[in-house]
Amino acid sequence: MITPRVTRLVRVPDLSTFRSTIVDLATAGAPLEARRRLVVVPTRAAAEHVLRSIERRVLVAGAAVGLPDFVTPRELIPRLGERLPGVPGVLLDTEREVLAGRACGTAIAEGCEPPFHLRPGLIAEIVRFYDSLRRHLKTIDAFERLSLGMLEPGALDDRGAERLVRQTRFLVSAFRHFERLVESTGRVDEHMLRRQLMATVASSPCEHVVLTVGDDAFDRHGLCAADWDLLSRLPGLARLDVVATDANIAGAFHEKIHQLLPGIEEVRVPGADGSTSPALVVGDGPGMTWTARDREEEVAGFARWVRRMMREGVPEVSSLDRIALVVHQPLPYVYLAREVLHSARIPCQMFDALPLASEPYAAALDLLITSVTGNFSRVQLVSLLRSPHFRFGPDDAPLASREVSALDRELSEAGYLGEIEALNRLIDTWSNSSRQSKGLRAARAIASAMMELQPLRAAAPCGEHLDRLLTFLSRYERLPHVDDPLRPRLLRARSAIRDTLVGLRNAYAQFDDAPLDFEVVTAVIRRWIEAHTFAPRSGDAGVHLVDAASAPYGDFDAVQLAGLVDGEWPAAPRRNIFYPPSLLRELGWPGESERLDAVRSAFGDLLRLARTRVRASAFTLEDDAIVPASTLVDAIPTANLTTMADPVMSPVSIFDYEALAVEPVYLDALDPTARAAAVRRTEMTRTHQTGSTAGHVQDAHSLSALERYQDCPFKFFAADVMKLEEPPEDQPTMSPKARGRFVHEVFQKFFEAWDARGQGTIDVDHLDEARELFEEVADSLLAQFSDAEAALERARLFGSAIAVGVVDVVLGLEASRPTAVRERWLERRFEGSFSLGVPDGPRVSLKGVADRVDLMDGNRLRVIDYKSGYPPNPKRALQVSIYGLCAQELLEGRDGEPWTVDEAAYVAFAGKKPLVPVVRPGGDPGALASARERVIELAGAIAKGEFPPRPFELRICGYCAFPSVCRKDYVGDE
Ligand code: SF4
Structure with a gap:
C-alpha cells in the first residue's frame, strides 16, 4: 500500500536559510499537526540547536507553536515503530549480540569454522556487518551469491581468497542461524520492524517527515538505502521534505536523491535579503x-x-x-x-x-574487574580500599587511610603476590603474632569483601557472573554526599553503567547460559561500556x-x-x-x-x-x-x-597559570581557595630560600640517614624530616627489607652459637667446623621460606658453580687474619654523643646498630657490616668507619687504655666483590678522619635546615622513592 504523497527537495543557498527553513517546516501548520511530524537531524546536539532557534522565534512572534519529534537516523525506525499497533517487543542490542554469539557457536559446531579466533569484540563486528548488509538491502542469499561468486574462482590458488571463502561460509551460516534465533524470540529487530512498518498502517501515522540529513554514502549521519526505501513506501506518510544546501546538492547527491526518490519535486528557498558572508x-x-x-x-x-x-x-x-x-x-x-x-x-x-568509559564510575568498575582478573594482588586491593567509590569495613568504625597504608606495606614486606587464600593465611599469622599488625583491620575488611568475588575466578554462566558483580556493587559502593556538586553527574554515569550491566545480565540469562571464564565476561563488559556515550549536560x-x-x-x-x-x-x-x-x-x-x-x-x-x-x-x-x-x-x-587581519594577539594575561607565572603576579584572578594557597606560596618564596628550612633539630643522627643526606639532602628531608614512606613494591621473591633481616639474623645466630661453644677465633683449622655449624643455623632459618626462595638464599649463602658463597667470605676473612678475636659484639647498639677520635673536638649525637665488632688482641677492633644488596661506595660510606670510632671511644672509656680501628669492611650479597674494605687491615687514619669530618659537616648542614634537591649523582634520581614530592627543577639551579 503506497500513500499518495508530496516529495520535495528543498534547496537552500546557505546555512542561515537552511536553519530558517528547518524551523519553518518543523513548526508549519496548526500546533497539533506537529505531533504527526518527524524531523530527522544528525545528532541530539543538532536537535538542541534547532529547538533554541524555535524558542527564539516564539519569543519574537509571541505565538504558540507545536513541537515535532526530533530524531537521529538511528532513532528513526524505533520511533516510527512506536506508532504501530501491536508490535511485539523490540530486541535490545545486548540481546541481539548474545543471540549472534549463539548463532556463531552453532555455525562452528556444524563445521563452518571461521578463519579467525572468535572473540567477543568480533561478535559485535559480525552483528554490525549483518546490519550493514540489511541496511544496504542485501539478503543473506544475495550476500552469499555475490561474495562467493567473486571469491571462489580464485580460492584454489590464492590463500587469501580461500580464507575469505571460509569466512563467507561461516558468516552466511551464522547469519541464517541468527535470523532463526531472532524469529524464535517472538520479538523484532530493526530489520523486521522496517518490514512491519511497510506492511501495516499505524494507528497514528507520521504524516510529514523533514529530512535534514543526506545519504550515508555522503554523510556519516545520513540515511541508509533501507531507510530511503521505507520512507518512499511508508503507509500514511503524506509529505516528505529533504532540505539541503546548494553545496550539498552540487555533487553526486543530486543524482542519487533522484534515484532514491523518483519523481521528487525540487523547490528553492531564496536566501534572506542582505545576508553576507563572514x-x-x-x-x-x-x-x-x-x-x-x-x-x-x-x-x-x-x-x-x-x-x-x-x-x-x-x-x-x-x-x-x-x-x-x-x-x-x-x-x-x-x-x-x-x-x-x-x-x-x-x-x-x-x-x-562523552564516552561513558571516561567517567569515574567506569574506572571504579574497571578496578573491581581488574582485582579479580589480577587474582587480588596487593596493588589492586589497596587501590580498591582507597577508591572513593567503595566502602569496606564496618560503618561505625570506618577504615583510616593510615590502616590502608600499613596494610600496603605489610603485604609488600610479606611478599604477597595475590590469591585470596594467601591473604587469609597472612591474616591468621598476623592475628596470632605478638607483633601488632597495623593493617590487620583493613586486611580483614578487604578479604571478606573479596571472598564474595572469589567465585568469579571459576567459569560460570555470564548472567551469574554479572549478577554477582552487580550485587557486590550494591553492597560496597559509596555514593557522594548530597552536597557534593559532582553527585548528579556520578549518579547518571552510575545508572548508565548499571543499566548496561543489567541489560547484559538479562540478555545472557535469557538466551545463553553457557559457562564462560570471567576474562571473556570482562571483555564483553569493557566493550559495551566503551561503545556507550554519556551526555552530561555541560x-x-x-x-x-x-x-x-x-x-x-x-x-x-x-x-x-x-x-x-x-x-x-x-x-x-x-x-x-x-x-x-x-x-x-x-x-x-x-x-x-x-x-x-x-x-x-x-x-x-x-x-x-x-x-x-x-x-x-x-x-x-x-x-x-x-x-x-x-x-x-x-x-x-x-x-x-574577504580577509580581515588580526595582527598581534593581545599580551594581556587571561589564564590562571599566567596570573601566577607571569610578572606582575595577579592573584585576584584566582578563586578564593587557589588565591589563599598562592598567597601562602608567594610569601614563602619571598621569605625562604628554596631548598631550605628554618633549621632542623635532630636528637641523634642515624648513620644511614646521614648517608642518605650525603646522597641527596632533599631525599633526607623527605624520609627523615617529613617522614614520608617509600611506596612499597611487589617483588617476585623476598623484599630487600625481609632479606636484610634474614641475613643479619643468620650471621648473628651463627656467631652466638660459635661463641657459645667457646671456640674463639675461627682459624684455618676450624673452618670446616664453622661451616658445618653455619649450615645448621642457616637450615633452621631457611625452613621458613618456600622451596624456591630457600634455594635462592641458600645459593647466595653457600655459593654456586659460578659464585663464591658469602659464608666463605666471612669465615675466610677471619681465618686469613693472624690476630685472635677476644670478644665479639653482635648487633651492637651505639647511642649517645661521640667525639669520634678527637676528644677536644666537636661532639656529634649518633645512634645506630653495628652488625658485628670483633675485639681482637692488641686492643684492635674490626667492624663488619652485612649488605643484602650492593655495597656502598667505600669513599663515601660512613657506617663501618664511624661505628669503629664509636666502639673505640666506648672501649677506651671502659678499659682506660687506647684502642685502634684495625679494619672496617662490608660483606655484600650482590655486586662483583663480596668483601669491600673501607679501613684496610692495619688501620687507615686518613679514611677515619675523612668519615669524621663528613659526619660533622652533614650534621651542621642538617641543623641549618639545608635540604636542596642535590643528588650526588643524577642517576640516584632514577631509583629515588621521592620524585613525586621533589622539586627537581632546582637541581639545575644549584
Ligand atoms: S629525585 Fe633526585 S633530587 Fe629529588 S630527592 Fe630524589 S635524589 Fe634528590
Missing part, C-alpha cells in the same frame, strides 16, 4: 590558517580571540553564546576546552555525548563547543573551525575488518571518493556558517608526532571570503 580572520603569518603547536594551544588561541572580542566590544559579536568552536570530532576537545576555557574564565556549553551559557555535523544547526556570529589536520578533518574512513573495498562495493557499500566530495562541500558551507567572523586553525604536534595539515586548508582561499 570575514575570514587571518594572522600575521602566511596562509589563512592559524597554526598552534598542539591542540591545547589551539584552544588557548580561541580563548584569547574570544576574550579580545569581548574586551574590545566587537559590535557584530553580541554575546558569548553567539561564538562557537567547531571541531570535526569532539574528543579530545571536550576535555581540553573545559580546562582551557575554565582557566580563561570563559563559560562554555556543549551538548555532545553548561547552559557561554561559547559553544560543537561538532561539525551539528554546527550547521546553530546560529553564530563568530566561529573558529579547529583541528584542520590530516586524518581528522576529513576523518579517516572506518575500515571493514572482513572484506576489501572492491568486494564491499559489490555489496552496496559507498565509495570513498563520494564521501570526500561531500566532506569538502560541507566544509565550504561551514566556512560561511558565522554571520560575521570565521577563523580556521590547525596544530602541528600530536603526542610529540608531527601532524600535517588537512587538505581542506587548500579549500579556504577558493571560498572567496
